[in-house]
Amino acid sequence: MTRDFLHCVIACFLMLLSPAAAQGGEDQHDSAEREVKTGTILLQQGDYGEAEACFERAQTLQGKPTAETSAGIGLAKLQTGHFEDSRKMFTLELQLVTNDHARAQAHYMIGSAWLREAGDSTADKDKLQAAERSFREAVKLDPLYDSAYFNLGYALLRQNKQEDSNAAFRDFTHAAAENPASAKDLPLTPKTHAAQFTVVDSTGHPLSSESLRGRFVLFDFWATWCPPCIRALPAMRQLSQFFPENQFLLISVNEDVDDQEAWRRFSRTHGMDWRQVWDENSNLYQSFGLAPPRSKLSLPRYVLVDGDGFVRQVYSGTDQLGLLVGQVIRTVRSVFHDQSGH
Numbered sequence: 195m196t197r198d199f200l201h202c203v204i205a206c207f208l209m210l211l212s213p214a215a216a217q218g219g220e221d222q223h224d225s226a227e228r229e230v231k232t233g234t235i236l237l238q239q240g241d242y243g244e245a246e247a248c249f250e251r252a253q254t255l256q257g258k259p260t261a262e263t264s265a266g267i268g269l270a271k272l273q274t275g276h277f278e279d280s281r282k283m284f285t286l287e288l289q290l291v292t293n294d295h296a297r298a299q300a301h302y303m304i305g306s307a308w309l310r311e312a313g314d315s316t317a318d319k320d321k322l323q324a325a326e327r328s329f330r331e332a333v334k335l336d337p338l339y340d341s342a343y344f345n346l347g348y349a350l351l352r353q354n355k356q357e358d359s360n361a362a363f364r365d366f367t368h369a370a371a372e373n374p375a376s377a378k379d380l381p382l383t384p385k386t387h388a389a390q391f392t393v394v395d396s397t398g399h400p401l402s403s404e405s406l407r408g409r410f411v412l413f414d415f416w417a418t419w420c421p422p423c424i425r426a427l428p429a430m431r432q433l434s435q436f437f438p439e440n441q442f443l444l445i446s447v448n449e450d451v452d453d454q455e456a457w458r459r460f461s462r463t464h465g466m467d468w469r470q471v472w473d474e475n476s477n478l479y480q481s482f483g484l485a486p487p488r489s490k491l492s493l494p495r496y497v498l499v500d501g502d503g504f505v506r507q508v509y510s511g512t513d514q515l516g517l518l519v520g521q522v523i524r525t526v527r528s529v530f531h532d533q534s535g536h
Contacts, residue, residue: 226255233266237273246270261290268303277311298336302345305329309349316352325349333365340370340516347428359428367432367519371527376520381528384504388497389481396461396470401445408501410442410526415479415495417449418460422512423494427464433519434468441530442522445469447478449491484508498522501529 233248249266253259268283284303291297305328312321329346333339347362370376392402414430416423434444446466448457454472461470473479480487482497482505496509496518506525509518 222255226252229255230262230266233270237266237269240273242270242273246274259286259290261287261296264290265300265303268307272303272307272310275310277307280307294335298332298334298339298342301328301332301335302339302342305332305342305345305349309345312352316354319353322349322353326353333369338369338373340366340373340520343369344429344515348425351428360432363428363432366429366516367436367523370516370520371523373516373520376517376524378517378521380521380524382498382506382521382525384500384502384506386483386505388499388503388505391478391481393471393473393478395445396458396472401469401471403503406443406499407503409440410437410501410506410522410529411499412442412444412522413478413482413497413499414444414446415449415473415484415491415493415497416446417491417493418456419450420493426494426512426515427466429515429519431466431468433522436523437526437530442526443469445471447471447473449473449476449479449493451476482508498525 229248229252233245233252236242236245236248246267249263249270253263253267256263264283264287268280268287271277271283272280281304284300284307288297288300291300305325308321308325308328312318312325316322326346326349329342329349332342333346336342343362343366347359347366350359350362388403390403392400394400412433414426416426418424430444430446436442446468448461448471450457451473454474457470457472460466471478476485476491479485479491479495484495484497485491492510494510494512498506498508498521500506507521
């Protein structure tokens with residue numbers, strides 16, 4: 195389990211929460227709501243056993259299962275590896291929710307339990323296929339559910355269904371761009387001026403801050419030892435193709451500081467055919483102020499720079515990858531008036 199996955203599923207759970215139905219008087223209702231709120235906090239803190247107990251007490255106070263208690267128990271069980279029990283709770287929640295978006299989220303969680311249970315192996319086809327079916331149900335109910343498209347792509351990739359996986363990641367990119375959540379905190383206004391730099395990409399082509407003027411650039415700081423970075427690569431591939439190069443350029447900046455050959459080998463093996471740069475001594479990473487010299491790197495990091503050389507936004511991690519992709523696409527479109535035809 196990655197920290198980014200935990201943040202994503204908890205975010206989905208928080209969207210599922212609704213006011214608890216009053217049962218047995220206002221005091222009992224208030225007590226149930228307090229248990230739900232406490233359980234949610236405990237989930238965020240990683241105390242899954244106590245969180246589950248809170249949701250169970252809330253359910254007892256309410257006198258029957260509700261969508262929020264079923265989802266809370268399901269998530270706690272998911273995070274402690276009780277995958278079958280987790281799916282049972284989210285299946286129960288499916289019967290209790292009243293709108294397609296909530297149903298889509300429940301299917302997403304069921305799919306996540308199947309995907310987690312399959313582990314890192316590609317051999318457990320039955321679990322991967324079950325995950326695929328759940329994610330397809332989620333996007334059928336909510337066509338703008340970008341996280342479900344992303345996990346669908348990942349489940350397909352694990353089954354070696356490369357063409358279908360690419361299609362799902364393309365759908366992820368388009369859904370992220372259209373999802374109303376990606377309009378959050380827009381417009382992204384110019385902030386600090388990016389430092390001057392000159393680097394050479396993997397093909398020997400020089401890139402400088404001056405040569406990139408006039409177009410948006412997203413710097414993707416990553417490393418081969420960073421699982422969330424690698425998990426995000428299919429989305430980065432789709433984003434790199436979304437706009438023409440005179441409007442937008444994705445530059446993946448590798449931070450394998452002690453082994454340039456590891457970067458070259460990995461990039462070739464994984465078909466990273468967009469602009470690739472090796473960041474010697476993390477000079478570029480530090481020039482953006484992402485960390486002091488000789489400090490531990492935090493990856494992945496994403497820096498969006500506009501055509502005038504100003505930093506528009508810095509993103510950390512991949513727990514909100516849909517928001518990142520959606521905001522980048524909306525911001526580039528707002529300047530180029532959707533000349534790309536997307």
